[in-house]
Amino acid sequence: MTTSIQRWLGHLPEPVFAAYATLAAFSTYFCMYAFRKPFAVGLFEGSTDLPGLPPLDTKVVLIIAQVLGYTISKFLGIKLISEMRAHRRAPAIVVAIGVAELGLLVFALLPRPWNVLGLFLNGLPLGMVWGLVFGFLEGRRTSDAMGAGLCVSFIVASGAVKTVGRWVLDSGVSEQWMPVATGGIFVVPMLFFVWLLAQVPPPTGEDERLRSRREPMDAAARRRFFGAFAPGLLLLTVAYVLLSAYRDFRDNFAREIWDTLGYGETPSIMTTAELPVALGSLLAVGLVMAEKDNRRALGLVHGLLLLGAALVGGSTLLHQAGVVGPATWMIAVGLGLYVGYVPYNCVLFDRLIPAVGYVGTAGFMIYVADSFGYLGSAGLLLYKSFGQPNISWLGFFQWFSYVSAALSVVMYLGSLLYFRQRTKRLAEIT
Secondary structure (H helix, E strand, C coil): CCCHHHHHHHCCCHHHHHHHHHHHHHHHHHHHHCCCCHHHHCCCCCEECCCCCCCEEHHHHHHHHHHHHHHHHHHHHHHHHHHCCHHHHHHHHHHHHHHHHHHHHHHHHCCCCCCHHHHHHHHHHHCCHHHHHHCCCCCCCCHHHHHHHHHHHHHHHHHHHHHHHHHHHHCCCCCCCHHHHHHHHCHHHHHHHHHHHHCCCCCCHHHHHHHCCECCCCHHHHHHHHHHCHHHHHHHHHHHHHHHHHHHHHHHCHHHHHHHCCCCCCCCHHHHCHHHHHHHHHHHHHHHHCCCCHHHHHHHHHHHHHHHHHHHHHHHHHHHCCCCCHHHHHHHHHHHHHHHHHHHHCCHHHHHHHHCCCCECHHHHHHHHHHHHHHHHHHHHHHHHHHCCCCCHHHHHHHHHHHHHHHHHHHHHHHHHHHHHHHHHHHHHC
16 A cells, blocks of 8 residues: 555656665665775784684685575575565665674674674675665666766775765774774664665556566466576676676675775775776666666677676786776776666666566566576685695786676676567566
């Protein structure tokens, strides 16, 4: 049942409504990042001994603990997000972020190495938040634009909250207490923006006509959908594993990479360098928004994925050849990364569902891809720690730039050919 505020919002002009929904979703997810990413700005120097394992870099242990919690959350989200009823989304966001802040408090209170449990607890609920927020936006005529606006939040927020975390550290707060203190700054804004998001009304009949009806998917519906398009979905998922691992590595070790590149005394670079990345990603997704035909839009998304992979590999080659400087390179690989990453989280599956003529929810495939993506992120850190321990963070990042770009191109081309064939018959009928 819709409320009076929802009915009022539903009668607003489409651009005004889209701006409202985008602002509420963007701000909610931006605030969530203050409970997830500030700890990454800490150096946490030294090694940690865990039972049954050789000594590991302390920061690597902390990142893996959070990523494992986040990964479990994504796997749980395959079921919970795809079955979630609309009226439960906003309370679920508040509970998830509240539990995450509790995890940061546990991290601050427990001594090393047991405080690693706090970051595991922190990551455990946060993987649900994206699907809960995106559920308010998907399946609408303006979902492409609103989804792109939402995606800008995790590009900008990641750098912004690490900058805030660095300021908290510089004010005298210890590394262990800095994450929970930074999260505390964002509690009240988070509650306000979640309330705004909860007022967004459900999709209209015209939305359903243009983007297909979105309904919760039970286990049988999820199996039918994946089974029907398994080859293409597997190619997209494997490519996303590489993309997520690359993105998470760049995100978690941004301070170390920037310090090595000579920007150790300029913490604001972690925010300012992401602004052109966010703008470029937003403009790229805007190209998809302009395409009304879902089959052609799906092909256009694949073109963006290929462009992003090429930009990552090509800019790294130019940087190592001395053609472009370090800041330009970091912005270029960031743009290439997010030109590929952003479509997965808003337009790719939202356009794929109507293109193949299926009734379901984009949140299901977003969470399938995400869950395996974060497993890949943890696997990459373990490989770096045990397989390439003597390579610097910067050197490893450059090497993986080439690997992820080359393999992703192969996956994207295979997926493009598969879905062009699978959607051809439906396009001929309609």
